[in-house]
Amino acid sequence: MTWADKLEEVRFAWLDPLTPTELLVPGDLLSVEGLDTSGIWNPPRPLPTEGPCSGVGSCLQSPSSTAQVTVEVVPPNVAEGKEVVLLALKLPEKFSRVDWFRGYLLPANNIVLLRPNPGNITKGPAHSGKETLYSNGSLLIQNLTIGDTGTYYIQVYTVNSDIIYEEGQLHVSELSPKPNIIANNSRPVEQEDSVELTYKPESPNTTYKWFINTQLVKPSTNLKDTGPYECETSNPVSVHHSHPFNLTILYGPDTPTISPSKLNYSLGETLSLSCHTDSNPPAQFSWFLGKKNLTSTQILSISNLSLHDSGSYSCLVSNQATQLNKTAVINIRVSESVAPPSILASNTTVTEGADPVVLTCLTNDTGVSTQWYLNNKDLQPAERRKLSADNRTLTL
The missing domain is CATH 2.60.40.10 (Immunoglobulins)
Known part of the structure; x- marks a missing residue:
């Protein structure tokens, strides 16, 4: 006791x-x-x-x-x-x-x-x-x-x-204070830099949660996830959310694309090519014909095309912030206008199962290609029709 x-x-x-x-x-x-x-x-x-x-x-x-x-x-x-x-x-x-x-x-x-x-x-x-x-x-x-x-x-x-x-x-x-988000890098580069987001002020006995687009942040979050980010602070007596915070991420340029994809032009036509890419900050553009610098705009325009305008056109996109650049190429061919062709038939009156008929496409133009159509549809070789090597002659 x-x-x-x-x-x-x-x-x-x-x-x-x-x-x-x-x-x-x-x-x-x-x-x-x-x-x-x-x-x-x-x-x-x-x-x-x-x-x-x-x-x-x-x-x-x-x-x-x-x-x-x-x-x-x-x-x-x-x-x-x-x-x-x-x-x-x-x-x-x-x-x-x-x-x-x-x-x-x-x-x-x-x-x-x-x-x-x-x-x-x-x-x-x-x-x-x-x-x-x-x-x-x-x-x-x-x-x-x-x-x-x-x-x-x-x-x-x-x-x-x-x-x-x-x-x-x-x-x-204590009532948990409203958090404020601070980033240690205000302009991170994609796939190169990392970013640390911290909250201020710190508070004892407080639980913290991070959200992106109202969803809990996952470990796989990468720098293309610009936000908005939010921090939630909570204790047994209060819950607070920070103001939305968006990251400014530097990336690109991605490989550019050139439109339209048309390759063949006639003398006197106008060539208008547009170059597209994804980049932050926006990419700078440069057009080249071979090694000749044509312009530093996103759109290349050449009126009254001549035969000398044929060649390999390239669009160079660059990002000064990321120090990266990419190129796309398109091959343009300018040709003279062709005269309407005519068709010469070896026989205009035929009997089914009799002798074959030979059709010849006639043109005075040189350096041209020939394409046959049947009922406005491309005509391809088949069992009972044959094309010559230059497609000028069709045998039925």
Whole structure:
């Protein structure tokens, strides 16, 4: 048994240690360290090392009793500057006194005590002016600060001289601040640089989540994911989102494309070629005919084409920020206009299954190609029709 098990009631005119100007009334309990039943002072035994009485020279332990008291913290998570109620539940129907303590059950830690008869409430040394004790034993604490975090004990004296205590844990949290996103590289290059996004300000006991396009950021996120990014900060009492943050990513140019894809032009026509690519910042364009620099615009236009305009045209796209460039090539052929051809048939009147018919395409133009059509559709060689090597002659 510990020294606390030896405590006995003392029914003399003792001064209340919490309110020295008041005498203890009959039924009040006074714990005296080292006092035995004979009233003779004995040295105290070792003190408990755990619980609300650890290190306390004078502490009341709850004797065996069927009475129970519980403490419910409402709300369970509370923000700085708000208020909380420590609800005292399952109190005995009749009790002689209720005390609230902040921390260990020491007189100096007493916040407030209630004597139901005659309904007297006395503020203790630990009362800060923010606490209000209700007649049902519950304790209201207003204008909370982080310093109010801790363990609170209620100690109840029953009319049967039993002492019951219970604890409640109060945790006060700061409101998480609205985060602001900062990037360590304002102009990263795709597939070359990395970017670190951080939030400011930092806040203790805070959980952070990152979102891109309202979706949680995945480890596979790459620099083409420009955003918007958002940071969410949360703690038990608040949730905040940063303003959307978009990355400016430098990339490209991609391999360009040239349009239209038309390759053959006639003398006197106009050539208009457009070059397209994806790049940030926008690419610069240069057109070449062979090695000759023609223009530095996205669109190349040449009117009244001549035979000398035939050749290999290339579009060079470049990005000064990424120091990259790409090229696309198209081969243009300019030809003289051809006169309408005519067809010479070896026989215009034929009999099915008789001798073959030879059709010849006649033209005075040179360097031209020949194509045969049947009912406005390309005519291809088949079992009973043959084309000459230059396509000038069709045998049926």
